[in-house]
Amino acid sequence: MKESMKRINKQLLMLAVALLVIFPACELQEQPHSVFTPDNYYDNESSILTSLSGVYRDFATISSMGPPYRVLELTTDQVVVHAKIQGWWDGPDFHNLARHEWTPSHAWIGDFWNQLFGTVGQANALISSLRSSDLDGLEGPIAELRALRAYAYFYLMDLYGNVPIFTEPKVDPNNLPTQNTRTEVFDFVIEELSAAAEVLPSANDVGAEYYGRLTKEAVYALIATTYLNAEVYTGDAQYDMAIEYADQVINSGAYRLLDDYHANFAADNSNNEEMIFGSVYTPNETGGIGHPFVLKVLPGITGGLFDLPFTPQNGFGTRPSVVELYEDQDVRKEMFLTPGPLTDPRTGDTVMVERIVPDGNSELYVEGESDQGPVPYEIIKADGLRNQPMNAGVKWIKWGLDPNTDGGDASNDIAWIRYADILLVKAEAQLRSGTGNPLALVNRVRERSNASPLTSLTLQDILDERGRELAFEMSRRRDLIRFGQFTNSSWEFKEPSEEYRRLFPIPTEALDANSNLDQNPGY
Template sequence: MKKYKYILYKKFTIGVAALLMLVGCGLDEEVYSVYTPETFYSSEESVLSSLSGVYRNFALITGMGIEYRVLELPADQVLLHGKIQGWWANTDSEQLMEHKWDASHAYFTTTWNTFFATVGQTNGLIASLEASGMEDIEGPKAELKALRAYAYFYLMDLFGSVPIFLEPRVDPNNLPQQNSRAEVFDFVVSELQEAAEMLPSKTTVGAEYYGRLTKEAVYALLATTYLNGEVYTGTAYNAEAIDYANRVIESGAYTLLPEYFENFAPDNERNSEFIFGGVYTPNVPGGIGQPFVQKVLPGISGGLFGLPYTPQNGFGTRPSVEALYSEEDARKSMFLSHGELRDPRNGEVVMVERIVPDNNSQLYDPERSNSGPVPYVIIPATGIRNQPMNAGIKWIKWQIDPNTNGGNASNDVAFIRYADVLLTKAEALARQGDFEAARLIINEIRGRSGATPLDSINLDDILDERGRELAFEMTRRRDLIRFGKFTDSWEFKEESEPFRTIFPIPRTAIDANPNLEQNPGY
């Protein structure tokens, strides 16, 4: 069980209402919190509790809800197969997978609201810190500014031109103006650079600091921001991406774990590769868990893989994703492929009473079953609609938690791992023309998983390696856009229009703030 004194899982709402006009809600009164700037902060514990609420926002993003779907379903790895009887058949998800969304899409509204709520929360908390009279507030202020900048990174990445708003409340008579995508990029970079100077190094903090942003974590965010800078501004920042990746590497704070799947184990907290992400403690009162196993595995009742629940059989992947991996690559073992389903604990074939195409199959139990046993067979999917329950490739990347609290597991989920930093440096080197230096890094990543070293590489090889190493980790959409492949055709998706690389500003936000201008194409 994880216990961290800095995570109290209390979410205070100072400043959240400050962004209501941005997210499309009305603003009828000036009560933003029961706490006032002068009284909210009185101790280190109160500061830490407010920070934990912001970190919790990011942890919720990795829980396979709407934000995860917005980040993953438009790309070519994660998908949802709608079932014959209607389970998981969802127009909003189908539109994401087929690139047929418009400005009224409910998932974009939710995602916009999520990130701007974090902006509003951090704005209010920063103002409260400044008004508190407490000493030594520069550290937590830097932490809040970095978290706000990370929220703006996602807003810039997903929606392009958005308002930069730093006040604890909105004047309804002076609504925020929209900033260009390049201006938001400059703001994110500046805020992260400033915050990094005030944050402690990973090498100087103890285990109790786990899950919080360190200097090196912010350097990693800067490397990612610069790597994508040409998409956001039209100017390449490969040298800067290399510089900040090197700052992480040369700190000695992180290493590749010896085995790939150690990154995704139930007890993966405080490992040497995890840089920043969602911390999950479902067995701690008030804690949250992540449901990757619950939402991915086939729907078989009766204790499949020893689980105390029936998996939901939702998220899957495409054959082209599994095909990225060579047979000797250890990472390929995450897939539950076409054919007989095998128990990952012992390799035995999973036996059921019978395969039920339109409902959950029942695990075979010789003491209770009255039919079977037959092997459970995964068959190829023919589309994203009206599929049998046993259609489509599944995956177990985040390993089964034996102490799962219902469907909520304790495996922490990284937004950024050290492997991503290495891949960022390799790509930036290659884009500068140094393919040999990039190849050595790529082979270091491949070597960890037993994949054959590459004798030469091109940019497509780097994209493929990112696809292998970071599959399902919320980076694929950005990667495809950066490599100019996001609008290509792939299984169950036709070629789409160039404007799809940026999502529309939600219609509700434009209705609430006439200063917002819609993105081209919508």
């Protein structure tokens, strides 16, 4: 889809917004921003693509390290934000997620709810408009919208449980939506994805210009993931169905493991053969968006080290226990900056500074110019969530540096589903159901990263391998829940929490706007 998005200018994107229906706190309201209406807007293929691209674009922002990403990752054992002495990162929103102490009024939990229902509202409006159009060949775009809407409902079901299923373009304020059960939402997701898959093209039959859009195999991959979690969502395990749909992806021959693990995350990772579906980032294109992974993660000193046009904010880190999952020769371990002298990954040289500044950014040592130093820049272990020195905490750089970054916005596309994930989905489903050869599938993934082959396989091995392979890729929360380790486990800075926190609360603003909603137990 990247080539398609390059053709979209700001004016067209504004016209697409004309049909946007927002679903804030379960109360849909139309937002008229132009004179275009469903009756006169969809008169050619370009207008359809423009609106469709707008929905993909907005959905993509979930993965860009804003509130949705934080809700998914900061609640797990992998991503952590250590508040520094200078205080920029110090705030209860971060720490309440890390400690499993959130409440129904947590701003980011409400933001995620609104964004997901925003996708639902957009899709509902556009589906209705397309169905009323006189144009031919609309089955494909409608199928994409149905699949995107189902993707949003997958997350609503996963995060919040019982939510309203709503498919109309408008809400009657006198007849607000009522909640469906989690099982009903599960059935809706499966039905909508299955219907879309019948229409969508195979990845084998589309070219590079289709990149970033949902294919038949991408939908099969999401169905496999949904069935893998069926026992959590409905109480009934359906591992045979997870295997069946994982096989639909594997047997298509459309995907493979890239030879280089890190190539999945490079700045030029578009159209790679491992990414089944992902967020497309084009910050240097008119109307495009970027993500701030490097900006938010790296220590400030690396801005000068890598000649970046910004100073990294030294925010998102990880825990030593995550690094300890990897063998030393595992190439995936190269993404971490661990306690000890910081080395330049390009040369292996120790990074030298004038002096280490605990409450600010240290300055690189420049021979002949600096009047202090040189001393090695040391990363030290963090001992808490608050009041940490600027050089404290393990860092990670999974998405590589973008030489053409637009300020802090980078263009690395971010996968929602990779082929490695589907191999591990099938392996887990086989192990849980006692079928097939799951060990071989796991070792295929490990071999690519130079990890030692396993000689036997347990469920803990599967969880650990998913943690290694898919670190920071938005799947850890549901993995921990599926393996029973989200609430009753402890990790650095988090003690066991209440079982009801396997679901987030229905946001306070949603309850205030719609009296037909009931709060989740425990909140």
